[in-house]
Amino acid sequence: MKQPVIMIDGNEATASVAHRLSEVIAIYPITPSSGMGEFADEWSAKSKKNLWGTTPLVIEMQSEGGAAGAVHGALQTGALTTTFTASQGLLLMIPNMYKIAGELTSTVFHVAARAIAAHALSIYGDHQDVMAVRQTGWAMLSSGSVQEAHDFAAIAMAATLKARVPFLHFFDGFRTSHEVNKIYQISDEELRLLLDDDLIRAHRARALNPNNPVLRGSAQNPDVYFQMREAVNPYYTAVPSLTQEAMDKFAQVTGRHYNLFDYYGDPNAERVVVVMGSGGETVVETVKYFASQGEKVGAVLVRLYRPFSVEHFAKALPKSVQSLAVLDRTKEPGASGEPLYLDIVNALVEAGRSNVKTIGGRYGLSSKEFTPAMVKAVLDELCKSEPKNHFTVGINDDVAHTSLDFDPAFMIEPEGVVSCVFFGLGADGTVGANKNSIKIIGEETDNFAQGYFYYDSKKSGTVTMSHLRFGPQPIRAPYLIELNQANIVACHQFSFLERVNMLKYAKTGATFLLNSLYGPDKVWDYLPVEVQKDILEKKLKFYVINGYEVAEKTGMGGRMNTIMQTAFFAISGILPREAAIAEIKHSIEKTYGKRGEAVIKKNFDAVDSTLANLYEVTVPAKITSTTTRRQSVPNEAPEFVRNVLGEIIGANGDNIPVSAFPVDGTFPTGTTQWEKRNIALEIPVWDENICIQCGKCVMVCPHAVIRHKVYDQKLLEEAPDTFKHMPSKFKEFSPGYAYTVQVAPEDCTGCTLCVEVCPVKDKTQVGRKAINMAPQPPLREAEAKNWDFFMEIPDLDRKLINPSTIKNSQLLRPLFEFSGACSGCGETPYVKLVSQLFGDRAVIANATGCSSIYGGNLPTTPWTVDAKGRGPAWSNSLFEDNAEFGLGMRLTIDKQGEFARELLASFEKELGKEFVEAILNAVQSDEVGIDAQRERVVALKNQLAKSSDSRAKDLISLADNLVKKSVWIIGGDGWAYDIGYGGLDHVLASGRNVNVLVLDTEVYSNTGGQASKSTPRAAVAKFAMGGKEMPKKDLGLIAMSYGYVYVARVAMGANDQQTLRALLEAESYDGPSLIIAYSPCIAHGYDMAKSLEQAKLAVQSGHWPMYRYDPRLAKQGQNPLIIESKEPSIPISQYAYNETRYKMLTQLDEARAEELMQEAQRDAKSRWTLYQQMAAMHYGSDNGHKE
């Protein structure tokens, strides 16, 4: 059976089958499953047909719960339906899963299995999510490789149609979902042979149909529910054999054989490992290795996990087995053992084989590496007379001592496999080039190939690692290339040499390819000691290419992809050079041809220029360097930062033992300041001669790397020589005060927003402003010293600052700094502003999304503290619950504040009536009042400390609630408009004093640009590939309808003063406040340096009206709605077509683009008209009723 082969990842392999077998697909994006939904959407947008000749209908829902509901409804009306999800998303589907199973409905859900957020969120893979649904009554089929993901998608469908039991098909998130491997594709003909159309018609016949109506979803009582629950038993009993039947049929059609439990290894094995998922490939290969050496070992791969067939398991297990280890890729705290372990123990009991000594252990949580060395450790453990039960493997657990020791030097890479590791800078094209290379190797040669890609956690300036393997045999190695194993190591960014240990991957005699500014004769002198050492000791062949120069000359800019790809093929020799170049050019045409000839041309030019610029370096005989690799964090950093976070930054996180970590996921704040990323090629330079001290640059900076201070000029006596300053022009702070604008050179990302916003033009040269960009390297050292000095200058007392003007507000210290957000991010300036105005007394509930990633992704976090050690207390709970989460915080503060006041009143005698009343009646409407109350509380605690009364101790623990706290609920539009909307609505309706900040990027930014209900009409986004049909939801209008919610729509780039005012008003309002903030995002598709200009156009065109709705005005008999933008003066298209997300529709479907743009224009006009009328309404003293 010669089937076509293709290089593809797990998500695409699964989706390719699922799409062909579906009529209706309802999804919600969640990493790492989003890709499946996106493929489905793309194929349907291109009218790709399913097996029966119609195009599946794909819809994006508001949450996974919604998707499950829609799927349930689709199934109940007879459709062939599927969905794709992971992690928390799968958990949100649980109630519907019970129903779908209870109704004996045929469907397959595909899950890229992912960790569940407990102490922390993780996007990476393990089995926690699928294990959390094992009781729903679904069959569970586990794939351990890309080929299996493809195959089992089909087998699951065949089985579910036969069995009427729904199937959960799962594979490891990232490890399989994102691994590119070579597989045989199942054709349409083969799929038809696997499925029985009669069963599909029977499924359809069971649908809800008024022509022969039935009722489902009844409510039942104690008398009958139990019996009916048991009525399904025969169906479950039949599932294992029906599934095996489907597998056997599959083998007949395709030649690939699977069993419910597959055994590998010595047929007379004494020690066996039982495992499920991608870890199975590693176990099997390791077991085969040892078996070939005569060891009596074996492995059982679990494929059908539910229903668990004791019979089939027992049959697969050799009679000779004496000891057995079960590996679970999940954790169930509190259980007597993990799920698969308990299933196996029970199976052995029921099969009469309790004599087999069984142990269970955990591995691979959150895609933790699981290597042959770890398998060996488990096999070795089985040799012991008292093997450890409930062990862990792959970590160092020095707290509960569960971990097994393993020898990291043990490896089993087979002969003939070529391993390559590539280090790239995020977005430089390295990963894309490698995906392409592996595709060429896998599809155009007889080699098998594998590609896996690893990213660090920043949103920009990331280090990417591509792990490529190829060879004559199928690659079964779902783990990263190990130390000293790589034949080729490539570094595509020269600056990595000083901070990343790359050559640890190189084997002796390997080849090292370096993208270098320096030619072959000079480069050696620029290598740190460690690199020279590795090159010499490992006898590496060393090549350089000046990719930067070639890229510039050929118009490739910062994208190295085709250049480094060509160089790779040249040095690897995997294809003859001419053939390689032809293949690369062919794939350039295929991939980029649709974007126009100019793109093809520049890529071709880059390819053609590469070889002439590729040089081998004659390696000198000895180490000559005197520079060493930089430390991840400086020595002055606190201990935790050095020992834990620094290790993570230095790519050594795997080796940190359990004891080093917080037990409950609690982390200190203020740690980004220790991670000097140095990613800006250019930084702003302040010209103190023409600066007008407006503070706009400080306000607009997304990363808090440009700040200003007003301070006693005497402090300048200690200033470094290059430290700039000028006399302060602040009315309140002069004379005798100096003013400085200072840049943090090693934290700046070079986004240039500060320069764009600067209103000053040099009268002698209008292109120059009061800040101008200049190359960073020459300035780095001096400015770093200046920054340190600047940070030592004490901040002005908050009580002296009136925050209602831009320049004054920016004197307040930012308590959100140096985040890993994209360069030029439109969200972070608002977040930073909140931290300045209220941060020292703020509790923040942050939804999952970009803000929770740049806010809370390890290793370092940007939320920080002021000189007094106060700062925002921040937490991310989930996605859907963020408003409620914040409400809960408010309720506690309110309740405990009330309790504290109750207790306080009872201490009146001891503390004195005057003191108690001062606290109880304190006015805390400004910094003066708040500060005074803080002092009183300190005094209170001191007094109470002298008492031994337990109520005094209670009051001490609650007294902080007597100082006014600021509760902020922050999140993006995906949360606020979609998944979290129900909760947000309830929280706003509650009337409680919470402040909601919606960072509206008009799309699901964090997961790669899926449409939300905030996406405007005519914009292109994932799941709105043909331009969004429906208009943007008006969240502000809905909130206004309550009448007691403060609502503001702001756009900092258009009007920073209005933004500031709205935030101050919102927080001062004793009730719910909602601020919707226009947030430019790279998903909009334009130069982020122009985001301020775009904000202005957004407002001028009427796309983003600015207003404040203050219920307090209504109480005074005034109309609460104040519109702060003018009547639209430019067409929407003038704003929109600056952005690729709108423009690309004109290039995809001009007629539709025009149609939608006209509708969008109408939207803007009618919205304006509506608001005008609302703002003109008469509000009598009776809150809206005319006198």
Place this chain on the structure above:
Amino acid sequence: MTDLSTTYLGLRLKNPLVASASPLSKKLERARRLEEQGIAAIVMYSLFEEQIIHESLELDHYLSRSTDSYPEALSYLPDGGLYSISPDKYLNQVAGLKKTLNIPVIGSLNGVSKGGWTSYAGRIEEAGADALELNMYYIATDVDLTSSDIEDMQVELVSEVKTSIKIPLAVKLSPFVTSIPNFVKRLVDAGADGIVLFNRFYQPDFDLDDLEIVHSLDLSTSSDLRLPLRWISILHGKVDTDFALTSGVHMYKDVLKAMMAGAKVAMMASNLLHHGEQVIGPMLNNLEEWMKDHEYESIQQMQGSMSQKSVREPAAFERANFMKVLNSFRDLP
């Protein structure tokens, strides 16, 4: 019967009025109305070298930016489509106009450098254009590039474009050339079948409040006729090629002047943009009226009749005229 016909680039035209390159040809309906009103040929809006290159690069840039950098968002925009960027749309428009109209359609390419974009000349021919106008709108800003460097570049460009097409090629020039006659001769030798005089530059202005450069479109007026009028008069008969006069054609008398100077056609853009296609009919009527009144049998009869080689005082076109004009200026009391 007064014969208004003329020939231009080997094309037989029913009258000398041609719509110059402008946005009027972006909509098929608009072009049809121009034809209905009597325009004899249309020069399409220009396809710019930058569009051929820039739009494609811009799309590529934003689709690729930040991809494969952060694991949850390996891309930020969906990328599945077949993009029809401006050049493709342009070719579709050429074909569309050819289908809709009976009059000749002249494509327009605007660019200055050599390079792959010139292959679009051939594609425009393939799409059905009857002729091609090459607009070499060039602003010299480099102090080290000499005038001969620039002229050589432009002559080479004309050769390159000419080799890729079989349809006639007209070249549109700016007046900022030291020796217009010599340059025109070189272009014709390099393959130009027609010369269009002159390009109008859009000059930037300064906004003193914002200290910003602003761009605005100033439409031409009749006084702009003088410059091309003089040069066509000078060139007529000296270089064997067809001349088209563009810039400042607003009234029927401007058309007459253009013909008498030696132009084969008079091109209008500003007039049509400002007043619409309804000016064409009256213009043609007035033209015919005048010719009847003054007993001219045909347009071709008058073409070149007042060119330098035809008038009594050829020096009127030269330096002496300049001095006369100066002396003719009377001081006001």
